[in-house]
Amino acid sequence: MRTPALYGIVAEFNHPEEVVAAARAARTRGYRFMDAYTPFPVEGLAEELGFRFNWLPAIVLAGGVVGCVGGFALQYYASVISYPLNIGGRPNNSWPAFIPVTFELTILVAALFAALGMLALNRLPMPHHPLFNEPRFALASRNRFFICIEARDPRFDPDAVHDLLEGLSPIGVYEIEQSR
Amino acid sequence: MVEEVSPSDPGGAPLIAANYTYSSITDRIASIVLTRPTTLGWLAGFALSCLLLITLLGAVSYLLLRGVGIWGVNIPIAWGFAIVNFVWWIGIGHAGTLISSILLLLRQQWRTSINRFAEAMTLFAVACAGLFPLLHLGRPWFFYWLVPYPNTMGLWPQFRSPLVWDVFAVGTYLTVSFVFWFVGLIPDLATLRDRATHRWPKIVYGILAMGWRGSAIHWRRYESAYLLLAGLATPLVVSVHTVVSFDFSVGIVPGWHSTIFPPYFVAGAIYSGFAMVATLAIPIRAVYHLQDFITMRHLQNMAKIMLATGMIVAYGYMMELFMAWFSGSLYEAYTMKNRMTGPYAILYWGLILTNILIPQALWFRRVRASVPALFAISLSVNIGMWLERFIIVVTSLHRDFMPSVWRMYSPTIWDWATFAGSIGLFFFLLFLFIRFLPMISISEMRQILPGSHVRSES
Numbered sequence: 001m002r003t004p005a006l007y008g009i010v011a012e013f014n015h016p017e018e019v020v021a022a023a024r025a026a027r028t029r030g031y032r033f034m035d036a037y038t039p040f041p042v043e044g045l046a047e048e049l050g051f052r053f054n055w056l057p058a059i060v061l062a063g064g065v066v067g068c069v070g071g072f073a074l075q076y077y078a079s080v081i082s083y084p085l086n087i088g089g090r091p092n093n094s095w096p097a098f099i100p101v102t103f104e105l106t107i108l109v110a111a112l113f114a115a116l117g118m119l120a121l122n123r124l125p126m127p128h129h130p131l132f133n134e135p136r137f138a139l140a141s142r143n144r145f146f147i148c149i150e151a152r153d154p155r156f157d158p159d160a161v162h163d164l165l166e167g168l169s170p171i172g173v174y175e176i177e178q179s180r
Numbered sequence: 181m182v183e184e185v186s187p188s189d190p191g192g193a194p195l196i197a198a199n200y201t202y203s204s205i206t207d208r209i210a211s212i213v214l215t216r217p218t219t220l221g222w223l224a225g226f227a228l229s230c231l232l233l234i235t236l237l238g239a240v241s242y243l244l245l246r247g248v249g250i251w252g253v254n255i256p257i258a259w260g261f262a263i264v265n266f267v268w269w270i271g272i273g274h275a276g277t278l279i280s281s282i283l284l285l286l287r288q289q290w291r292t293s294i295n296r297f298a299e300a301m302t303l304f305a306v307a308c309a310g311l312f313p314l315l316h317l318g319r320p321w322f323f324y325w326l327v328p329y330p331n332t333m334g335l336w337p338q339f340r341s342p343l344v345w346d347v348f349a350v351g352t353y354l355t356v357s358f359v360f361w362f363v364g365l366i367p368d369l370a371t372l373r374d375r376a377t378h379r380w381p382k383i384v385y386g387i388l389a390m391g392w393r394g395s396a397i398h399w400r401r402y403e404s405a406y407l408l409l410a411g412l413a414t415p416l417v418v419s420v421h422t423v424v425s426f427d428f429s430v431g432i433v434p435g436w437h438s439t440i441f442p443p444y445f446v447a448g449a450i451y452s453g454f455a456m457v458a459t460l461a462i463p464i465r466a467v468y469h470l471q472d473f474i475t476m477r478h479l480q481n482m483a484k485i486m487l488a489t490g491m492i493v494a495y496g497y498m499m500e501l502f503m504a505w506f507s508g509s510l511y512e513a514y515t516m517k518n519r520m521t522g523p524y525a526i527l528y529w530g531l532i533l534t535n536i537l538i539p540q541a542l543w544f545r546r547v548r549a550s551v552p553a554l555f556a557i558s559l560s561v562n563i564g565m566w567l568e569r570f571i572i573v574v575t576s577l578h579r580d581f582m583p584s585v586w587r588m589y590s591p592t593i594w595d596w597a598t599f600a601g602s603i604g605l606f607f608f609l610l611f612l613f614i615r616f617l618p619m620i621s622i623s624e625m626r627q628i629l630p631g632s633h634v635r636s637e638s
Contacts, residue, residue: 015631016631016632016633016634017634020634023396035395035396035397036395036396037393037394037395037396038394038396038399039202039206039367039371039394039623039626040367040399040623040624040626040627040632041396041399041400041402041403041627042396042399042632042634043633043634044634045396045399045400045634046396046397046399046400049396049397051396051397051400054400054401054404056401056404056405056408057404057408060405060408060412074328075339078328078336078337078339079336079339079340082334082336083334083335083336085338087338087340090340094340097339097340098339098340100342100345100348100349100419100423100426101339101344101345101348103415103419104345104348104349104351104352104416104419104423105348105352107352107356107412107413107415107416107419108351108352108355108356110408110412111355111356111359111360111409111412111413112355112359114359114405114408114409114412115359115362115363115405115409117405118363118401118402118404118405119390121401122395122397122398122401122402124390124391124392124398125390125391126390126391127386127387127390127391128391129391129393131393132393137393138374138375139374140374140393140394141206141367141370141371141373141374141375141392141393141394142202142203142206142207142371142374142375143201143202143203143206143626
């Protein structure tokens with residue numbers, strides 16, 4: 001019988017503090033490829049796992065700039081270049097009248113960049129993931145807190161990881177197969 | 181069974197009844213969607229809203245066949261019910277995003293159990309609102325002419341017109357509200373996917389959840405995205421009703437041409453939005469036994485916001501009267517006099533009664549603590565805000581500068597059918613939402629449990 005490749009080893013915890021402590025312990029042991037899975041955002045956990053720079057605000061700013069400049073350019077092009085129309089003797093580039101649409105498009109594009117940027121950075125949608133092979137993992141969206149040390153970590157050694165995770169008094173430790 | 185975190189009283193009136201845990205919150209809210217049998221009440225309500233929806237389809241079909249002549253609109257009252265209903269619905273649609281974004285930025289934790297539901301209400305109300313100006317176009321099948329796109333006619337929308345601003349404001353509001361709502365739903369869809377036992381719910385919720393697995397790094401970006409969306413939606417929600425008020429205030433019609441319109445419209449929108457949230461939340465929390473999640477504190481806070489925004493609206497009415505006198509304009513003065521003593525006077529005084537006088541009862545603690553009284557007041561405000569828009573649209577138009585063009589407006593059966601039908605559409609969508617999606621944000625409710633915050637170590 002062939003043993004399937006290992007994706008990683010997971011430990012299950014009851015409290016958010018425990019998973020933060022586990023992440024810190026794994027990090028001091030030198031593990032770098034790991035992630036934690038929680039039913040709600042746990043403060044500081046991403047940083048313990050080595051999350052360094054959040055690109056999202058920059059992406060949203062870029063979206064806002066695109067919407068703002070693009071929105072005004074659209075109206076300028078339509079009213080000044082493509083089809084100048086004299087409305088009550090106002091100048092073709094009657095910019096105060098273009099502010100509402102410029103503003104709305106700024107918000108629109110920035111908001112779309114925020115949502116789609118978040119999904120793209122998180123590599124979602126991703127309908128399948130090795131973690132879903134473990135039935136206990138369904139509780140990560142209910143009441144349990146998981147940490148996973150991944151097999152691709154250069155320091156990964158199944159026995160050492162088992163020892164480390166078991167030592168943190170988890171509810172359980174499970175091996176996650178790469179795929180079925 | 182392993183011991184779980186149980187919440188202690190955080191001090192003050194509770195946001196959630198005691199003794200809830202991460203798992204019991206999850207199971208409680210998810211069970212409404214996944215395991216509870218469909219109730220007879222739900223079926224009856226759904227059937228009724230389907231009936232009204234069919235009325236809408238009938239009224240719209242006849243409208244497409246015959247044109248806007250079937251409505252009561254005429255010259256000079258070209259706007260009629262369509263615009264009254266548009267402004268009413270879009271106003272109702274303001275509470276959702278306000279609760280979600282402004283209260284999030286202000287760290288008002290009590291928003292948590294009502295925000296999802298209010299956001300859904302916003303979406304449906306804006307959808308109903310969008311229907312009316314489109315149908316009022318005359319040739320609704322050319323609605324896409326409102327969108328700037330290169331076309332063979334070589335034409336562009338008139339970007340100096342508030343009506344075109346409206347297209348962008350409402351379109352952006354609908355899109356951003358949907359994005360905000362859906363981003364908020366993703367973790368809960370994952371919960372439903374993991375909790376579902378049958379094949380089809382697993383597949384459908386699985387597709388919608390997009391493979392969300394609650395990774396801490398994903399949560400970090402998710403929270404950042406959610407906060408940024410809230411920051412973007414906050415000025416947006418203020419801008420939408422401001423632009424709607426420009427539809428009126430940019431026109432030189434007496435009773436419309438006033439700088440008080442934007443702030444007074446925005447306050448009125450929030451007022452009517454909270455009234456509608458209360459109107460819906462009170463029966464739903466009773467039917468689904470959600471008193472543990474939507475507590476008296478939520479209802480009382482909503483009552484206080486209604487009282488505050490209601491006072492701003494009252495100030496707006498008084499300022500309109502004052503400016504009509506102070507401006508010395510004959511036409512402005514006559515419009516106000518006509519509102520109070522003219523043929524539509526009964527509606528004006530009805531507006532003052534339902535929108536200003538009755539809600540004053542909210543000053544009393546005993547009224548705020550009484551669920552039936554709150555329900556009655558929220559209904560009164562819903563009616564009052566509709567009357568307000570009727571008064572603004574109709575009384576200003578029907579007697580403007582020249583008595584020779586003065587005319588009366590009365591809605592036809594098709595106006596009423598379209599209005600009732602839009603209420604049907606709203607409830608149709610709302611009933612589907614309650615049945616198939618978690619109406620309270622599960623992941624955010626878990627966060628208000630006291631054990632959920634990790635104390636930083638020194």
